[in-house]
Amino acid sequence: MKLEVRELRKSYGAFAALRGVSFEVRSGERVAMIGPNGAGKSTCFNVVNGQLRPDAGTVRLDDIDVSGRAPRHLARLGIGRTFQTAETFASMSVRENVQLALLSHRGRCGSLVANARCAFVAEAQALLERVGLAAQADRASASLAYADLKRLELALALAGEPKLLLMDEPTAGMAPQERSELMRLVVELAERDSTAVLFTEHDMDVVFGFATRVLVLHAGALIASGTPEAVRADPRVREVYLGSA
Amino acid sequence: MSASAVLLQFLNGLAGASSLFLLASGLSLIFGVTRVVNFAHGSLYMLGMYLAVFLAPRIGFWPALPVTALALAFVGAAAELVVLRRLRHAPELLQLLATFALVLLARDFALWTWGPEDMLGPRPPGLSGAFEVGNGRFPEYDAFLCLLGPSVFVALTLVLRRTRWGVLVRAATEDREMTGALGVNERWLFTGVFAVGAALAGLGGATAIPREPASLGVDLAAIADAFVVVVVGGLGSIPGAFLAALVVGEVKAFCIALGLERLVLGVEFIVMAIVLVGRPWGLLGRPPARAVPRRMDDAGFALDGRERLLASVAAALLLLAPLVASEYSMVLLTEIAVLALFAASLHLLLGPGGMVSFGHAAYFGIGAYAAGILLLKEGWPAWAALAAAPAASFAAAMIAGALCARLSDVYLAMLTLALAQIAWSIAYQWDSLTGGSNGLIGLWPKGALADVHAYYSAALALAGGAILFIWRAVGSPFGFALRASRDSQARAETVGIDVRATQWIAFSAAGLFAGLAGGLYAFSKGSISPESLDVTRSVDGLVMVLLGGVQSLLGPPVGAALLTWLQDMLAREVPYWRAAIGATVLALVLLLPQGVAGLVGRRPQ
Numbered sequence: 083m084k085l086e087v088r089e090l091r092k093s094y095g096a097f098a099a100l101r102g103v104s105f106e107v108r109s110g111e112r113v114a115m116i117g118p119n120g121a122g123k124s125t126c127f128n129v130v131n132g133q134l135r136p137d138a139g140t141v142r143l144d145d146i147d148v149s150g151r152a153p154r155h156l157a158r159l160g161i162g163r164t165f166q167t168a169e170t171f172a173s174m175s176v177r178e179n180v181q182l183a184l185l186s187h188r189g190r191c192g193s194l195v196a197n198a199r200c201a202f203v204a205e206a207q208a209l210l211e212r213v214g215l216a217a218q219a220d221r222a223s224a225s226l227a228y229a230d231l232k233r234l235e236l237a238l239a240l241a242g243e244p245k246l247l248l249m250d251e252p253t254a255g256m257a258p259q260e261r262s263e264l265m266r267l268v269v270e271l272a273e274r275d276s277t278a279v280l281f282t283e284h285d286m287d288v289v290f291g292f293a294t295r296v297l298v299l300h301a302g303a304l305i306a307s308g309t310p311e312a313v314r315a316d317p318r319v320r321e322v323y324l325g326s327a
Numbered sequence: 328m329s330a331s332a333v334l335l336q337f338l339n340g341l342a343g344a345s346s347l348f349l350l351a352s353g354l355s356l357i358f359g360v361t362r363v364v365n366f367a368h369g370s371l372y373m374l375g376m377y378l379a380v381f382l383a384p385r386i387g388f389w390p391a392l393p394v395t396a397l398a399l400a401f402v403g404a405a406a407e408l409v410v411l412r413r414l415r416h417a418p419e420l421l422q423l424l425a426t427f428a429l430v431l432l433a434r435d436f437a438l439w440t441w442g443p444e445d446m447l448g449p450r451p452p453g454l455s456g457a458f459e460v461g462n463g464r465f466p467e468y469d470a471f472l473c474l475l476g477p478s479v480f481v482a483l484t485l486v487l488r489r490t491r492w493g494v495l496v497r498a499a500t501e502d503r504e505m506t507g508a509l510g511v512n513e514r515w516l517f518t519g520v521f522a523v524g525a526a527l528a529g530l531g532g533a534t535a536i537p538r539e540p541a542s543l544g545v546d547l548a549a550i551a552d553a554f555v556v557v558v559v560g561g562l563g564s565i566p567g568a569f570l571a572a573l574v575v576g577e578v579k580a581f582c583i584a585l586g587l588e589r590l591v592l593g594v595e596f597i598v599m600a601i602v603l604v605g606r607p608w609g610l611l612g613r614p615p616a617r618a619v620p621r622r623m624d625d626a627g628f629a630l631d632g633r634e635r636l637l638a639s640v641a642a643a644l645l646l647l648a649p650l651v652a653s654e655y656s657m658v659l660l661t662e663i664a665v666l667a668l669f670a671a672s673l674h675l676l677l678g679p680g681g682m683v684s685f686g687h688a689a690y691f692g693i694g695a696y697a698a699g700i701l702l703l704k705e706g707w708p709a710w711a712a713l714a715a716a717p718a719a720s721f722a723a724a725m726i727a728g729a730l731c732a733r734l735s736d737v738y739l740a741m742l743t744l745a746l747a748q749i750a751w752s753i754a755y756q757w758d759s760l761t762g763g764s765n766g767l768i769g770l771w772p773k774g775a776l777a778d779v780h781a782y783y784s785a786a787l788a789l790a791g792g793a794i795l796f797i798w799r800a801v802g803s804p805f806g807f808a809l810r811a812s813r814d815s816q817a818r819a820e821t822v823g824i825d826v827r828a829t830q831w832i833a834f835s836a837a838g839l840f841a842g843l844a845g846g847l848y849a850f851s852k853g854s855i856s857p858e859s860l861d862v863t864r865s866v867d868g869l870v871m872v873l874l875g876g877v878q879s880l881l882g883p884p885v886g887a888a889l890l891t892w893l894q895d896m897l898a899r900e901v902p903y904w905r906a907a908i909g910a911t912v913l914a915l916v917l918l919l920p921q922g923v924a925g926l927v928g929r930r931p932q
């Protein structure tokens with residue numbers, strides 16, 4: 083699997099949020115995209131994921147140009163995603179959330195008479211076990227603690243057996259303990275299926291503890307890229323970002 | 328058309344636009360600040376008309392105008408204080424239902440006070456003459472109106488820009504959370520906005536009396552006009568309302584001038600549909616800052632044990648009813664079964680779909696007309712005509728659903744209303760096909776279905792079967808995908824759901840079942856009229872769903888039974904049955920916000 087982003091540009095009105103961003107992510111890599119608030123990280127994810135259409139530039143997945151395709155098509159091509167503020171299906175139980183994701187990924191949402199609550203029960207349970215939510219399967223998802231909501235999002239993304247997992251601030255709003263727990267889980271899952279992971283993060287312990295490579299975005303442009311050690315030592319990065327953090 | 332004739336029509340359009348602006352600006356103001364879609368705004372206008380007609384002979388026409396506006400300001404403030412303030416944090420649908428209850432109360436208040444006859448207003452003293460414009464004449468009073476609308480617009484703009492109150496109103500319109508953060512005393516701001524909005528509606532009504540008589544039906548006609556203007560202009564935008572009033576007023580005037588009278592009833596809705604499809608936020612409106620997530624504590628729309636038992640007992644009783652029931656109750660029960668299906672189909676949209684429709688009656692009516700026309704004019708057998716009803720509605724709903732695809736919330740509600748009004752005006756005016764305002768009569772099925780008991784059994788089987796199918800579908804993978812699309816569009820897309828297609832299919836399916844209900848209804852009554860697809864029926868559907876409880880599958884049929892039975896009983900025994908229903912609805916909304924079904928079903932935490 084290879085994600086290849088070339089010269090991506092995106093403006094909101096007159097404001098250029100992305101000014102020509104290029105990078106690659108391959109299977110087995112865990113790439114952290116860091117940058118100050120408003121640097122354009124979420125915008126970049128939204129373009130890669132199809133939520134937004136780029137003004138210019140291309141997104142290639144295994145050498146196929148997928149720029150501007152709808153998120154649901156990209157989901158089928160193997161892109162999974164979690165959001166900066168957790169998005170789940172609030173009216174459903176935890177298990178139903180995962181059941182629906184499985185039904186959708188397997189193309190079974192056309193049925194009008196089957197009972198959705200009886201679909202993929204075992205597989206849903208297995209997925210919930212993987213993310214450590216098995217005990218909460220019957221709870222209303224709206225009543226979950228925030229850290230658990232993030233885990234549920236992860237389960238929803240994993241239901242599509244993604245080759246590339248985009249995680250926008252996966253640990254935002256969590257206690258330090260929960261952060262490393264969740265990231266260890268992600269690493270474990272990614273290594274098992276050699277999934278590529280691209281994530282944004284403000285917590286430097288998480289970034290330097292779990293990323294194999296770091297991209298630094300500042301005002302819509304990449305200013306550094308490399309191993310965590312190299313990026314940490316980069317004077318420009320220290321200036322615009324780490325210095326102020 | 329000569330230049331002077333064009334000028335005359337332009338002036339006529341201007342006068343109409345002024346009235347429209349007075350009517351609509353208050354609604355826009357109220358919506359902008361409070362986010363309440365005030366269905367009772369047309370009733371305020373109607374009360375303004377009656378009050379002015381009543382006052383004019385006593386205190387004089389001109390003094391009656393400001394006095395009426397002032398009186399209506401108190402009425403508006405009172406409505407906010409007594410009813411809407413208690414519903415501040417209730418779901419917007421409940422607020423809507425409450426304002427509709429106020430419509431019913433106001434209607435019967437006018438009936439009780441001033442009687443059922445239309446009341447003609449006086450000629451305006453001092454302005455009863457007319458100017459010569461080319462070969463035509465332009466009333467002096469209309470010239471006064473042409474000036475009044477823009478003057479009120481300027482005054483309103485000044486108040487909004489220059490006074491502290493106006494600044495607060497604008498802040499609240501633009502960013503509600505920010506206002507809360509600034510510590511603005513929201514409550515009094517809301518009361519004040521209701522008072523001013525109501526005063527404008529009252530002034531609009533009062534100034535209309537030299538041109539048209541005060542009558543009871545004015546309320547719904549006025550609210551439909553006001554919705555159009557507000558939505559075309561952009562919700563919450565006063566300049567938008569002014570521009571939209573001009574556009575609609577002129578388009579109407581020139582329709583008449585060009586001999587297109589038939590278009591007049593529907594043309595404003597055509598304008599609204601075009602605007603909403605092209606510019607979903609109106610001419611001068613702005614897209615909402617962020618999508619508000621829909622919270623719906625629907626407990627998954629699964630029937631629990633008690634609800635199942637209740638539904639089974641009800642089904643058994645209904646199946647056995649023909650053995651004991653009189654012919655009269657058979658007819659009533661048939662109507663209940665049919666309207667239960669109508670309510671269930673609307674609930675599919677409203678509940679699992681999260682799509683609010685103000686025009687669901689269109690598909691009911693299209694089904695009814697399709698069945699009636701095919702039976703009567705094409706000589707189809709009843710069963711075939713009945714089968715064609717849902718097919719026709721399905722086709723119409725597919726087209727409407729495609730137009731509605733980009734919209735949500737209030738805008739969706741308004742476009743569905745506009746499309747329904749277009750359907751209504753076609754039914755009302757296409758005499759040769761639909762029988763015009765009289766409708767079609769003699770739609771009795773022959774053969775086996777001619778007997779009232781037999782027809783009841785058939786209708787019960789079809790409607791009951793369709794309701795069970797809807798219930799099943801809500802729990803199916805498709806139903807889950809529909810709820811997922813409502814809960815979080817972004818998340819639904821990223822797990823691979825085609826949100827638009829899912830919602831479109833649901834919209835079309837809801838139309839299909841409403842059409843089946845409509846077809847069954849036509850043959851049970853033996854007649855159809857444009858009333859079968861007017862706003863009142865759409866609102867009845869909403870009332871049924873909300874009365875029964877939108878969170879439960881059982882709610883809509885229960886609500887349908889309750890409302891239909893109430894209407895039947897009250898209409899026979901109580902002179903002011905509308906007010907009685909309004910009061911009942913209001914009491915339920917304030918005391919039992921979960922709906923009646925909330926009493927038996929599991930209560931969401």
Ligand SMILES: Nc1ncnc2c1ncn2[C@@H]1O[C@H](COP(=O)(O)OP(=O)(O)OP(=O)(O)O)[C@@H](O)[C@H]1O
Binds near residue numbers: 094122125166
């Ligand atoms: N829909 C939008 N319309 C206009 N401007 C936007 C929109 N979304 C984002 N922006 C702006 O674009 C810039 C980049 O936003 P983005 O959300 O991509 O930043 P980010 O790097 O994810 O920041 P954060 O760390 O706070 O999440 C910001 O300045 C933001 O204000």
Ligand SMILES: [Mg+2]
Binds near residue numbers: 123124125166250
């Ligand atoms: Mg972000």
